Amino acid sequence: MATNPMHQFEVHRIGPSLSINGIDVSFTNSSLFMLISSILIITFFMIGTRKVNIIPNKIQLINEIVFNFISKMISETAGPKAKPYFPFILTIFLFILTLNMIGLLPYAFTVTSQIIITFFLAVVIFIGVTVVGFAKNGIGFLKIFAPSGVPIFLFPIIVAIEIISFLSRPVSLSVRLFANMLAGHTMLKVFGGFVVSLGIIGGWLPLSFSVALTALEILVAFLQAYVFAVLSCIYLNDALNMHH
Amino acid sequence: MKNKSIAITTYLLFFNKIAAASEGMPQLNPEFWLSQILWLTGIFIILYFLVQKFFSPKLFSLIDARADFIKSLLKEAEIYKNQIQKIDNEYNLIIAEAKNESKKLSAKLKIDFNEKTSLKKKEFENILNSETQKAEQEINTFKKETLENIQSIAGEFSKELIEKITGTAPNSSNLNAVISEISNKEKKNQYV
Numbered sequence: 001m002a003t004n005p006m007h008q009f010e011v012h013r014i015g016p017s018l019s020i021n022g023i024d025v026s027f028t029n030s031s032l033f034m035l036i037s038s039i040l041i042i043t044f045f046m047i048g049t050r051k052v053n054i055i056p057n058k059i060q061l062i063n064e065i066v067f068n069f070i071s072k073m074i075s076e077t078a079g080p081k082a083k084p085y086f087p088f089i090l091t092i093f094l095f096i097l098t099l100n101m102i103g104l105l106p107y108a109f110t111v112t113s114q115i116i117i118t119f120f121l122a123v124v125i126f127i128g129v130t131v132v133g134f135a136k137n138g139i140g141f142l143k144i145f146a147p148s149g150v151p152i153f154l155f156p157i158i159v160a161i162e163i164i165s166f167l168s169r170p171v172s173l174s175v176r177l178f179a180n181m182l183a184g185h186t187m188l189k190v191f192g193g194f195v196v197s198l199g200i201i202g203g204w205l206p207l208s209f210s211v212a213l214t215a216l217e218i219l220v221a222f223l224q225a226y227v228f229a230v231l232s233c234i235y236l237n238d239a240l241n242m243h244h
Numbered sequence: 245m246k247n248k249s250i251a252i253t254t255y256l257l258f259f260n261k262i263a264a265a266s267e268g269m270p271q272l273n274p275e276f277w278l279s280q281i282l283w284l285t286g287i288f289i290i291l292y293f294l295v296q297k298f299f300s301p302k303l304f305s306l307i308d309a310r311a312d313f314i315k316s317l318l319k320e321a322e323i324y325k326n327q328i329q330k331i332d333n334e335y336n337l338i339i340a341e342a343k344n345e346s347k348k349l350s351a352k353l354k355i356d357f358n359e360k361t362s363l364k365k366k367e368f369e370n371i372l373n374s375e376t377q378k379a380e381q382e383i384n385t386f387k388k389e390t391l392e393n394i395q396s397i398a399g400e401f402s403k404e405l406i407e408k409i410t411g412t413a414p415n416s417s418n419l420n421a422v423i424s425e426i427s428n429k430e431k432k433n434q435y436v
Contacts, residue, residue: 010270011280024279031283038291045299052306054313067303087296095291116277117284178271 005189009113009182029109030117037098037111066094070229077230078237085236088128092121093229100181100221104214112224113181115174122174125232133239144238173231180224184217391427398423 013026048063056064070090074082082089096112103110111117133141145162146155191213194206399420406414 004268006268006270011273011276013276023282024276025282026276026279027283028276028279030276030280031287034283034287038287041291042294045295049299049302052302054306054310063299063303064307067300067307087300088292090300091288091292091295095288113271114280115271116274116280120281120284121288182271 003189003193005186005193008185008189009110011114030111030114033099033102033109033111037095037102040098040102041094066090073226073230074233077233079241081240082233082236085132089229089232089236092125092232093225096121096177096228097222097225100225101218103181103185104217104221110181110185112177113185115178118174118178119170121228122170125173125235126170129232129235129239132236136240137242140242141239143242169235173228177224177228180220184213184220188213188217391431395420395423395427398427 011028011030013028014032015027018025018027044059045063048059051057052060067090070093071086074086074089078085099111102108103112130141133144137143145159145166147158147162150158188210191206191210195203195210197203198206399416402419402423403414403416406412406419
């Protein structure tokens with residue numbers, strides 16, 4: 001019998017219930033996989049930077065490839081002014097990528113399929129970018145809502161659209177990642193259920209679909225982490241290099 | 245009134261979410277939202293701190309050091325390239341000079357050889373001429389001697405022959421005069 005494909009997204013407590021000043025801070029399966037993901041990233045960097053050489057070894061080379069990849073992405077999308085934000089973008093990218101990838105393992109929990117996680121990350125980026133925008137440009141940052149060269153009678157509408165567009169950034173950023181992860185994992189679970197219910201005779205077709213979907217999901221996992229990081233850079237670019 | 249409406253809206257939204265969660269979207273259950281946010285914040289801050297303080301500077305300094313190292317190697321390579329270019333130019337110059345020298349030397353040798361050859365040829369011709377003259381002289385002498393010998397042999401032979409035929413020995417001076425006259429005639433006939 002096929003299980004409910006949405007059960008995999010349920011958050012449940014691991015260990016005792018913890019609370020600080022009445023706030024529930026219990027350790028959950030979501031927290032566990034966030035912890036595993038961060039430990040993996042730290043281990044990856046620790047091994048890679050343990051013995052750094054001019055001529056790199058394999059793991060150091062992978063470290064450098066990741067570094068150069070993110071560095072290039074930041075400089076291409078947000079320019080040289082965004083260099084101080086490199087560690088933040090790198091952390092965001094690797095954290096989301098690792099969470100997405102770990103979520104693909106059987107019996108693992110996909111943290112990025114939780115809207116509260118993606119939304120919180122998106123809000124942090126949104127607030128951060130807005131703070132940076134005001135810090136760098138002062139009140140002039142508000143020019144982002146007033147594009148130049150707009151006919152005067154269209155101006156109020158354009159400003160309204162720009163404000164809505166700006167405010168919807170955290171929603172679009174978070175829902176994109178959340179929806180992709182949710183849809184992908186649900187599909188995998190549904191096809192997995194078909195394999196079980198159709199058995200050894202009819203289960204081959206959904207199994208082959210499952211294999212193909214897994215490959216697609218690996219791509220999506222990478223792509224969504226990349227899109228999240230790139231969009232963060234683009235928002236940062238708006239704050240650092242005002243176009244309007 | 246306003247507070248009441250906010251409370252009702254919040255209540256509806258909250259319970260709608262719980263309803264949605266119970267319908268099939270566990271993500272919308274706010275039970276562990278705060279806990280997840282707190283754990284995410286804590287873990288992300290630690291991760292960010294480690295990346296910013298330790299890993300990022302270490303790898304960046306290494307990448308910069310490598311870039312400097314490559315730059316210094318390229319500079320060194322440029323110096324070596326210039327040196328090689330200089331040596332190559334010098335080599336080409338030496339080769340060109342050597343070619344010119346060899347051309348000059350070969351032309352000089354050719355002239356010397358021709359001069360020496362013509363000199364040797366002249367010497368050889370002189371020797372050849374003198375030798376030829378000597379040989380001709382010897383041949384003439386030998387010819388002369390041979391003719392004289394032939395005359396004396398012919399005289400003796402004629403004397404013996406006449407003596408055997410006639411029984412008396414002829415006068416030697418008359419006989420020699422006749423033989424020399426005949427030989428002179430023959431000589432004239434030969435050289436005419």
